[in-house]
Amino acid sequence: MEKAKINAYQLxxxxxxxxxxxxxxxxxxxEAKQDAWLSILLGMLGGLLLFFIYHRLYLYYPDISAVEYVQKITGxxxxxxxxxxxxxxxxxxxxxVLRDFGTMLVTIAYFDTPLFIINALLIMVLIYTVRKGIEVLARTGELLFVLMYLLAFAGFVLIVISGLIDINNLKPVLEEGIIPVVKTTYTQTLYVPFGEAVVFxxxxxxxxxxxVAKKTGLLAIGLSGINLAIVSxxxxxxxxxDYMMRSQYPLLSAIQRIQVADFLERLDVFYMIATIIGGFFKISIFFYAVIAGTSSLFKVKQPSRxxxxxxxxxxVLSMTIASNYSEHIREGLDIVPIxxxxxxxxxxxxxxxxIAFVKNKIKQSKKDSNILEPDSRSIE
Structure with missing residues (x-):
């Protein structure tokens, strides 16, 4: 492992x-239609339960990564x-995720730029970042987190001022019952994004x-779930x-409708900055986990290489996993979750x-029996 430390706020x-x-x-x-926000909250609750599992494994092996303790647990x-x-x-x-953001940039801003060029530029920035280590990534997150929240707050205020919100579009709640919401939770929101926290x-x-690991993780997942539910x-x-079911980028469509005093409109830049920040960190953390795990698994002395x-x-994988965006989305919804x-x-x-629980119990019982076993020499 890299000789680095991050604090609770950075995590x-x-x-x-x-x-x-x-x-x-x-x-x-x-798929849950106007109850999508409820499906996100249920997925968040499932994500919190999954984080309890990841955290418990961490408590058994606090000084080593998942790549190392998996070998201790299963051989x-x-x-x-x-x-x-x-x-x-x-x-x-x-x-x-790289494919998602590359396609988004090509669709919205860089119409004539090949997807490969966009993805290549993104991966170059990511390579530079992960080579600097987890501490630099965490400190960068501290700065951009504030910017992202400022953009979110400004966007919300402008949507409200524009008079775009119609609460009636969220009614009736549970129009088709709870089953579609639960099904969407089990097949989508439990895994993306909340279950992906397994990388941590x-x-x-x-x-x-x-x-503070458990408290920090639960708070972060809970807050992100509430934010995503509000966005939905x-x-x-x-x-x-009807429009939501057809929209490729619904948040962008909502922001594009902002119009204040006939001069403040077309605030696509808010959407671009916020999503690029989020995508940058999501890819970086997956990327860093692969590098750290590979260096540990194959005993590489200089992981940055x-x-x-x-x-x-x-x-290359981002370009070859699907021939087009529709296939990419269908693969993500139908194949990847299961x-x-x-x-x-x-x-x-x-x-x-x-397995770790059983091994720990056996180890503890052996230790207790050794303590309780009388010393034959002292009896003599």
């Missing part, structure tokens, strides 16, 4: 920006296989005070259900926690 900022990430650009939970051979699969999973998610199993060992409710109240080849792999998110975010961590 909070990293988790918050990570969770907001691509959730600001992709239309999440729209060296099987553990290395599981660790490698997790690194591939993180690299794949980094590529997916690679970051938690850098925390300088392990006692605003999008539906401004655009309506891995940034270039792994960055190239993520760039075959990737469910095992890597839920099933494997629960299994690892169960």
């Amino acid at each position: 909070f900022v990293l988790i918050f920006l990570f969770e907001m990430g691509s959730a600001l650009i992709i239309p999440i939970a729209v 060296r051979f099987l553990g290395r296989i599981i660790a490698l699969l997790y690194l591939l999973y993180f690299a794949y998610l980094a590529a997916r 199993a690679m970051i938690l060992p850098y925390l300088n005070n392990p006692k 409710a605003i999008n539906f109240s401004v655009l309506g259900v 891995l940034a270039y080849p792994i960055g190239l792999v993520i760039l 075959y990737l998110h469910l095992p890597f975010q839920v099933m494997i961590p629960i299994l690892l926690l169960g």
Whole structure:
């Protein structure tokens, strides 16, 4: 591991920006229609439960990353296989998020620029960042977190002043019952973005005070979930259900409708800055986790050198995972949740926690029996 430490506030900022990430650009939970905000909140509650699992594993092994404690829990051979699969999973998610943001930039601003060029420029900035280490990334997050909240507050105030919000668009609540909301939660919002916090199993060992890890993580996930629910409710109240179901970037569509005093309008730059900040941190954390895990798994002495080849792999993967954006979205909704998110975010961590719990109990019982066993020499 890198010899670095971050404080509780920096961890909070990293988790918050990570969770907001691509959730600001992709239309999440729209299948639940005007109840999407409720599905997001339910997904947040599930994400909090999952973080309890990740945190408990961290408590068993506070000084090593997930790549290392997986080998301790399941054995060296099987553990290395599981660790490698997790690194591939993180690299794949980094590529997916890179594709999301590259496509967004091409669609909104750089119409004549090839997607590969946009993604290549983004990955160059990311390589430079992750080579600097987790401390630099965390300090950058402290600065940009304030900017992101200022943009969010300004955007909300301007939407309200413009008179765009129609609460009736959020009615009736639970029009089709609770089943569609629960289904959307299980198939989407539980995993993206909240379950993706599994990547912080690679970051938690850098925390300088392990006692605040649980409180910090739960607070960050909870606040991000509330923010995303508010964003979803605003999008539906401004655009309506029919437009939301068709919109590729609903938050952008809502911001584009802002018009104050016939001169303050077309504030696309608010959307661009906020989403790029979120995407930058989401990709960076996945990217950093892959580098840190690979260096640990294969005993690389200078992890920063891995940034270039792994960055190239993520760039190529972002271009090849789908032939077009529609296929990319369909893959993310139909295939990835069941075959990737469910095992890597839920099933494997629960299994690892169960094995770690049993091993810890056996170890503790042996220690207690050794203490209670009388010393034969002292009896003689």
